[in-house]
Amino acid sequence: MDKLEYREWINSKLNIGKEILYLTMDECINSGVTVEEVIDYTELALIAHGKKELDMPAKIGLHPYKDTFMHAMPCYIPSVNSMGIKWGGCWPTNRERYGLTQLSGLYVLNDPESGWPLAIMDCIWLTAQRTPAVTAVAAKYMAFPEKVETFGMIGCGAQGYQHIRYMPKTLPNLKKIYIYDLFEPAMDRVVNELQASTAAQIVKCKSIEELVKSSEVFATATVITSKPEPKIKDEWVSKGQTILMCDCHSLFEDKTMKRADKYYVDSIDQHTLLTEYGYYPDGLPEIVAETGEVVAGLAKGRDNDEQLIVDNNVGLAAEDVPVAKAIFDKALERGMGRKLPL
Template sequence: MLHMKIPEVLWLSQEEVASLGLSMRSIIDAVDEGLKLKGEGKVELPAKIGVHARKDCYIHAMPCWVGGDIDVMGIKWAAGYPSNQAKGLPYINGIWCMNDCETGLLKAVMDANWITAWRTGAASGVCARYMANPESEVISIIGLGVQGRTNLLAMKEVLPKLKEVKIYDIFPEQVKRYEEILSPQLPGVTFVPCKDVEATVKNADVVITCAPIVENPERFVRSSWLKDDVLAIAVDYDSSLDADIMTGGVFVCDDRNQYLETQSWSSYFHGGYPTSEQIYADMGEICAGIKAPVTSGRRGAVLMGIASHDIMTGRLLYQMAVDKGVGTWLKI
């Protein structure tokens, strides 16, 4: 038998991934480029599949190949457990694997918690880059955990006039922690803790919901509380935002296929949420210039999270780690 040469695989822990210092601006640009390639038909992106071992919990498999000049493929295996908060464990945890497109061999395995946190914030940043009023000054964030933090950092990158963030969480200690962590990083932005959801979304130019995804959604953000001119972004599927918010104007999602596929087999995106005909565009079409951005009136966005974001972020992290000699090379 011929001697087989199996290359080693780079392992990157969460601490190592975070230490690389990849900036929110770079991730926003990378996610934007991945969406553009998707819009141009150069990305293979099956809708994510998942299993649900406990109520309101999921673990998803998210494979993708980004073609064009990028030519990188990989898969994320990531779980979301709302019950972890009470156990002091992260809501989201997972790994991301990158494989060689020529041979299929595994090149790297890395923590995906950091990637998920940052690329999801960045995806909202890309959405706001195209769909928010560029003059936006006031934003609302509901759900002040990991996503609440990275989403605000992304808004600061793309909305230069941002001066006020209205914040709400059901746990007061989360509100306090949020302000303590973020206000030193965002001088010039005023943090306004609000007593309830209605006060939080009132007069906001952009509303972002980052609460847990649940099977029986409460959709506690009422359409009538929002300004007529608003971009409402759901990071948490259909859990928080009223269906009327999504059907009352222009509706976009990150990927048509994934949105419709999920709607077809799961309990998500029913009860008045947009159907196929009500989708104005997906973000791939917007970023590729196939559909025009809309920056006024009622705009609703469901950003479920797609695997091209992980590829576009993971490949940058891999290259930075190789260049800086970070991580551990392992034998298979």
């Protein structure tokens, strides 16, 4: 379908300019978007970002309290024919204080032809899909995926749980998945709900140290703190490992980051802005390239088995918009959601 045919298709189901589709989190979950589709869309988004074939300013934000943020994340990707904005927040103490997830927010999808809004939807679910998809795509380039037999996940909340579904798709020979979380029920949930769907054995670790020392590739999704509160001793990290973070440097000693043979970020602009906000008080290591440049083939990932590779992906608006479009398209096709007048 070309752009105008696509717009006509939408208009046959939703009167653009007069109404929008509202989708709850359950409707997003039940839209039918698959893990494989999210990985494909995420790869497209990273390629567009690597080639700079998109319109995506660094996300601006509000920071009402220490270690909280509310980010505005707009993006237009011509190759995906999609445009929208996420207004998403992260309040790390929400679980203890209110019984709510630390992440919250909404996604507004717009018609690239007219600018008018097409949909408003929950963004928690789509974030918890595209975030592990980024880690899974990154693992293809930052590790030698066919060789990897052990993956570790630190933090088994919304993002960590989904990583267990996504990682075996790009690390096809995993034998063991090590997990660790301070909150025991989060680990139990992963084992109870996901063990049956993966060939790799899921192993609950007793400590971060055990996980770090056991895993060739490991990812972190815990809590972003503006000043790192290291929980991972530098001596536990070995040459040859691949570290893929979703929560900045929060868990690491600065010297681990600085001694990486190759250090990548998803967006130099984004991480520079974070530095201005006070994150990375010890400064960023030398950045080899952006993740998207590696995925697009413009820069190289891992060269040999000996390198310690770190890839710091804090999340890009580019990763949200294709998944939001996929949810919208499927929901519209299936007659899901509620139409609201404008």
